[in-house]
Amino acid sequence: MAKPVSIEVWNPNGKYRVISTKAMPGTRWIRLLTDHDCRVEICTQKQTILSVEDIVALIGDKCDGVIGQLTEDWGEVLFSALSKAGGKAFSNMAVGYNNVDVNAATKYGVSVGNTPGVLTETTAELAASLSLAAARRIVEADEFMRAGLYDGWLPHLFVGNLLKGQTVGVIGAGRIGSAYARMMIEGFKMNLIYYDLYQATRLEKFVTGYGEFLKSNGELPVSWKRASSMEEVLREADVVRNLCLSISLHPILDKTTYHLINKNSLAKMKKEAILVNCSRGPVVDEVALVEHLKENPMFRVGLDVFEDEPYMKPGLADMKNAVVVPHIASASKWTREGMAALAALNVLGKIKGYPVWANPNNIDPFVNENSPPPAACPSIVNAKALGLTSSKL
Numbered sequence: 001m002a003k004p005v006s007i008e009v010w011n012p013n014g015k016y017r018v019i020s021t022k023a024m025p026g027t028r029w030i031r032l033l034t035d036h037d038c039r040v041e042i043c044t045q046k047q048t049i050l051s052v053e054d055i056v057a058l059i060g061d062k063c064d065g066v067i068g069q070l071t072e073d074w075g076e077v078l079f080s081a082l083s084k085a086g087g088k089a090f091s092n093m094a095v096g097y098n099n100v101d102v103n104a105a106t107k108y109g110v111s112v113g114n115t116p117g118v119l120t121e122t123t124a125e126l127a128a129s130l131s132l133a134a135a136r137r138i139v140e141a142d143e144f145m146r147a148g149l150y151d152g153w154l155p156h157l158f159v160g161n162l163l164k165g166q167t168v169g170v171i172g173a174g175r176i177g178s179a180y181a182r183m184m185i186e187g188f189k190m191n192l193i194y195y196d197l198y199q200a201t202r203l204e205k206f207v208t209g210y211g212e213f214l215k216s217n218g219e220l221p222v223s224w225k226r227a228s229s230m231e232e233v234l235r236e237a238d239v240v241r242n243l244c245l246s247i248s249l250h251p252i253l254d255k256t257t258y259h260l261i262n263k264n265s266l267a268k269m270k271k272e273a274i275l276v277n278c279s280r281g282p283v284v285d286e287v288a289l290v291e292h293l294k295e296n297p298m299f300r301v302g303l304d305v306f307e308d309e310p311y312m313k314p315g316l317a318d319m320k321n322a323v324v325v326p327h328i329a330s331a332s333k334w335t336r337e338g339m340a341a342l343a344a345l346n347v348l349g350k351i352k353g354y355p356v357w358a359n360p361n362n363i364d365p366f367v368n369e370n371s372p373p374p375a376a377c378p379s380i381v382n383a384k385a386l387g388l389t390s391s392k393l
């Protein structure tokens with residue numbers, strides 16, 4: 001029997017019982033629910049990662065919907081418990097939903113929401129920050145300063161890499177990968193090589209147009225190339241004798257991307273390259289990465305995500321050529337409040353029987369605080385499997 005889980009309650013007399021497994025930023029998401037007759041219960045338990053047993057206890061005998069977190073294991077047990085409690089709606093407060101067994105949810109008739117779009121730029125900005133921090137050795141230099149080791153300017157002190165005019169590689173050129181690519185191309189005049197299962201037409205058009213603009217300005221144009229495999233992105237450096245300086249990972253995590261970066265792929269990268277991961281930890285074989293970092297001191301990584309969060313693989317914390325941050329890529333106030341609103345509206349929309357928003361890439365009307373959100377679920381990943389109708393709004 002799980003211990004009772006501590007909660008905070010809003011609108012105790014609300015008709016629909018909605019649970020959030022964590023306190024989320026802002027209060028708009030709470031208002032959106034309480035204004036529509038929901039009783040909102042927020043778990044205030046101290047431990048960061050809730051167990052399945054804790055969540056079953058939270059769900060109890062009557063629950064209409066749950067907002068959960070990417071640290072939780074949403075599978076058969078939880079969807080069955082939610083369904084038994086009368087619940088039909090779940091939303092992750094994240095765009096990635098590799099922690100969710102969508103088939104199990106569908107089997108129990110539970111919709112699975114996620115929060116795309118609102119975190120695209122914030123996440124891409126962190127990937128760009130990690131690229132810069134790694135290229136210019138910012139963390140190492142900061143530690144050096146604070147340790148009182150600086151005793152005067154030196155020609156060799158913390159020499160790093162220039163990004164301008166080099167090549168940026170993007171694996172997974174979806175929303176975030178494309179936004180990151182644009183930042184690096186526009187900001188640092190980098191050339192692009194990308195690998196994705198699908199053609200990133202808008203990104204290609206952007207690079208072509210920007211290249212023409214630079215040319216008309218008398219500057220060197222930028223170029224793009226769509227690689228036919230990830231290996232081609234890693235190898236490109238040798239082919240064109242141009243340093244493929246920075247490679248950033250932005251695919252979803254599934255069985256096709258698990259350990260996409262491993263011992264073999266690392267061996268194909270330039271010894272002085274930079275690898276950034278703001279997708280999911282298991283996209284990189286972290287043990288192989290630690291070995292590679294040890295053997296190649298000029299190879300640098302910027303990591304926001306880790307294979308066994310919250311832990312790092314042994315040795316990673318000691319590597320000076322690694323910049324590590326605790327899964328904060330989407331951590332801007334605007335984005336986190338927007339994610340909370342989207343997650344709440346995914347759950348509310350299903351409870352109310354609203355249709356599903358037709359374009360999950362344009363969620364602006366849901367995050368605009370100055371007007372009421374559309375009567376729709378912003379993003380339901382199993383909408384088709386559940387036969388949910390699409391919004392005409």
Ligand SMILES: NC(=O)c1ccc[n+]([C@@H]2O[C@H](COP(=O)([O-])OP(=O)(O)OC[C@H]3O[C@@H](n4cnc5c(N)ncnc54)[C@H](O)[C@@H]3O)[C@@H](O)[C@H]2O)c1
Binds near residue numbers: 196257327
């Ligand atoms: N670190 C963070 O805090 C953070 C924040 C937001 C998102 N993410 C992660 O980033 C991922 C991407 O988010 P998004 O909004 O850009 O999603 P998206 O669906 O727009 O983009 C994912 C892209 O990956 C591509 N892809 C899928 N399988 C691939 C493969 N085998 N090889 C190459 N490309 C492949 C898809 O075609 C798609 O273009 C999320 O699923 C999530 O896991 C992490």
Ligand SMILES: O=C(O)[C@H](O)CO
Binds near residue numbers: 095
């Ligand atoms: O998938 C996501 O949304 C992130 O990992 C957290 O923002």
